[in-house]
Amino acid sequence: MTELRNPVIRGFAPDPSLVRVGDLYYLANSSFEWFPTIPIHRSRDLAHWEYAGHVEGAAPGGSLAGVPDSGGIWAPSLSWDGERFWVVYSIVRSVGTPYFDADTYVSTAPDVSGPWSPPRRVPSHGFDPALHHEEGRLWLLNLQNDHRPGGRRFAGIVATELDRETLTPVGTTHLLLQHDRLVEGPKLLKRNGWYVLVLAEGGTGFEHGVRVARSRNLTGPYELDERPLMTARDDPEWPLQKAGHAELVETPEGEWFLSHLAARPLKTPEGPRCPLGRETAIQAVTWDAEGWPRLRQGNARPTITVEVPDAEPPAFWGAGNCARSPHPPAPDNAPPYYTLRSPAAPSWTDPTSRPGRLRLRGHHGPDSLWSHHLLARRITEHHTEAQVTLQANPTTFTQSAGLLLWYNTAAYYALDLTWAEPEGEAQHGQQWQHTGRTVLALTTRDENETRRAAVQEVDADTPLTLGVTVHRAEAQFWYLTDGTRTPVGPALDFTRLSDDHGTRLRFTGAMAAIHAVDLVDASFTADFTDFRVICTSV
Known part of the structure; x- marks a missing residue:
């Protein structure tokens, strides 16, 4: 076994989306107002990562001029349909307002290094979209935002089937889940007849966590797990805080791992602060007797060291934490x-x-x-x-x-x-x-x-x-x-x-x-x- 040390992508690398294609793992991160848009890394063993490209052209017109600080490209979701890579993401043009003014786009490519197709707009219910591929069908998941006075800005998770070629909606939009606690960032997979919905919970700060729901039908209703899959909110001294926004992946050997964001706070008189931003980490996952995912270590807190299967690591183009990631x-x-x-x-x-x-x-x-x-x-x-x-x-x-x-x-x-x-x-x-x-x-x-x-x-x-x-x-x-x-x-x-x-x-x-x-x-x-x-x- 190889031991990885979290965070695996250090510094500003939030909202990781993880997918396996063959014996390689690919991971996309948010880029917000920064270029290159949507950096992508790859790994053979989940421990050693190298830059593999970015989604060139993700910003229509090649510009994000005028977007506010921390606006721009939020939470891309990377997927593979057996023939090509897909990425779906939102460009958020209003931060701190009820509306978000988000446009959601889809782009595809034969390889993560490109060429990426010109982005096409799809229904934009909110932000943090994801795609689910199943038997030739394509589903768009999203957060539903209710901007009205008195409305819930995080008003549930919805799914819309899209035509794979035109990306236009097929049928109606389905409400999958609503929850009293803030949930966003939906990722969907199918295992043993269950549709497993992985959700970011509690916002992006120190209350962040991961919650799982499941259903026998893609369109629901979904049963929510009574306890979080992961969070550090119960232990303010834990070295990895803000743990959330996760995605599950299965290895060729049938083991399961979870990508997620985390942060390493510094103590200050004003409270903990994380100047390095939100970073990318990996955890090992098992499934309990009732079919729910659990962290391998037996609790919900993310660990710094994780054992992963041995694999031949790629040859990095350079050395040093600052130089190695994300843009060589x-x-x-x-x-x-x-x-x-x-x-x-x-x-x-x-x-x-x-x-x-x-x-x-x-x-x-x-x-x-x-x-x-x-x-x-x-x-x-x-x-x-x-x-x-x-x-x-x-x-x-x-x-x-x-x-x-x-x-x-x-x-x-x-x-x-x-x-x-x-x-x-x-x-x-x-x-x-x-x-x-x-x-x-x-x-x-x-x-x-x-x-x-x-x-x-x-x-x-x-x-x-x-x-x-x-x-x-x-x-x-x-x-x-x-x-x-x-x-x-x-x-x-x-x-x-x-x-x-x-x-x-x-x-x-x-x-x-x-x-x-x-x-x-x-x-x-x-x-x-x-x-x-x-x-x-x-």
């Missing part, structure tokens, strides 16, 4: 970057004209929902260092470029090279009339407050190396002077960049990023070299 170099050796709301422009990472260099042209500011010129890598451990060497010549306060710790447009820390008035002179917005100075400015953004935490004058005639060290709850920015790290500003609270801080809904995870801003005419450019993010498990 593309066939042309492009770096594994995330981008916000649109794909990266080819010129950002063109290795032929500027070998080893990234050139970003400034555009909107970091609070924009429309056009970020930003490249990010996930933070996957509570001890992380990020650094980059930057060369730029800002001549106005409307131009800046630098290194960020990023959660979303309302929560980030930015160390930027920019322009400022001479020391002691007030901000007056007429920089073209006066001689100024080049500075490193440390900016903190925390929902409704943006604050300048430090300003340090620097010599920008030569390349400047910027960095940040994260150790658990603390983040310290610095820059190199004569090979020595010079701190910029105070240590900052890294846990503010988490799902659990603030008043707005948050569903992603912390990133390290580089960016460039030019609010006037997008003529300012910044060159970055040696952007690295090193994550260490301690």
